[in-house]
Amino acid sequence: MSIRILLADDHPIVLDGLHQLLTMETDFTVVARCTSGDEAIAAMHRHKPDVVIADLDMPGRSGLDVLREAKAPVRVVLLTARITQEETMDAIRLGVGGIAMKESAPRSIVDCIRRVARGEQWLDPAVSKRTLNAMLQQQAGMDRVRAILTAREIEVVRMVGRGLRNREIADTLCITEGTVKAHLRTIFEKLGVESRLKLSVYAREQMLV
Numbered sequence: 529m530s531i532r533i534l535l536a537d538d539h540p541i542v543l544d545g546l547h548q549l550l551t552m553e554t555d556f557t558v559v560a561r562c563t564s565g566d567e568a569i570a571a572m573h574r575h576k577p578d579v580v581i582a583d584l585d586m587p588g589r590s591g592l593d594v595l596r597e598a599k600a601p602v603r604v605v606l607l608t609a610r611i612t613q614e615e616t617m618d619a620i621r622l623g624v625g626g627i628a629m630k631e632s633a634p635r636s637i638v639d640c641i642r643r644v645a646r647g648e649q650w651l652d653p654a655v656s657k658r659t660l661n662a663m664l665q666q667q668a669g670m671d672r673v674r675a676i677l678t679a680r681e682i683e684v685v686r687m688v689g690r691g692l693r694n695r696e697i698a699d700t701l702c703i704t705e706g707t708v709k710a711h712l713r714t715i716f717e718k719l720g721v722e723s724r725l726k727l728s729v730y731a732r733e734q735m736l737v
Contacts, residue, residue: 530557531645534577536568536594537607538586542630546581546607549634556641565589569597577602578645579625584608584615595622603644607637616655626650673734676718682736684711688724689731 533556537543543561550556559575562568565586572580572594580598582591584606592615595604603625611619611627619627625644628637629652640650673682680701687697694712698705712727721727731737 530555531579531641532557532559532575532577533641534558534560534562534568534571534575534580536562536565536571536580536586536591537583538563539583542583542607546637549637550641553638563587565591565593568594572598572602579641580604581607581641584611592618592622595619595624603647605640605644605650611655613658616658624649627655628652629654670734670736673736677715681711681715681718684708685715685727685731686736688712689728689737691728 533550535543535546535550535558537546540563543563547558547561550558559577560571562571563586565582566588568580568582568586569589578601580594580602582594582604584591585608591604591606591608595606598604605626605628606619606624607628607630609630616627626640626649628640628650632640632652636652643650670682673685677685683701684697687700692700694705694708698708701708712724715727716722719727719730721730
């Protein structure tokens with residue numbers, strides 16, 4: 529059975545190269561070619577491909593936006609020249625089918641597409657290694673924080689790290705603003721920090737956000 533593929537990349541050379549590579553495979557059918565995130569999202573809803581190959585960085589809406597818009601059974605592979613750890617974790621949380629680097633060997637990209645079409649997840653080895661290391665560091669950071677702070681205090685630290693103000697934290701946790709301030713006083717004392725900025729830095733260093 530043919531795997532229906534939608535391609536999205538704002539670089540014509542990359543788009544042409546991918547198209548030529550994939551049409552050499554007898555079980556692949558390219559149903560659409562797009563040069564922007566907005567165009568890709570519209571084409572994805574119209575053509576309902578099995579797999580979308582989307583550049584992470586595109587004009588307008590990004591590859592991550594395409595991923596957010598994708599509905600099962602459509603699977604998305606992000607193709608990129610570079611990706612941050614934060615973008616990688618966001619993609620994994622959003623259920624990305626695969627992450628492939630543009631410098632990957634052509635056969636790796638073909639293998640990635642076939643695996644993703646079967647319902648597997650495929651990450652470029654370099655991305656996979658960085659992600660595993662980040663997850664291990666995050667776990668180690670959580671272990672250190674849990675030895676100092678309560679579960680509720682950790683929630684407050686995470687929200688401060690994401691830039692939420694006291695009122696927003698209170699509304700999210702269904703507590704009073706006074707209770708948030710009390711938590712922050714205790715947290716500052718336990719961690720030896722004296723400002724929200726330093727607490728936000730701490731949250732990022734311990735990979736809580």
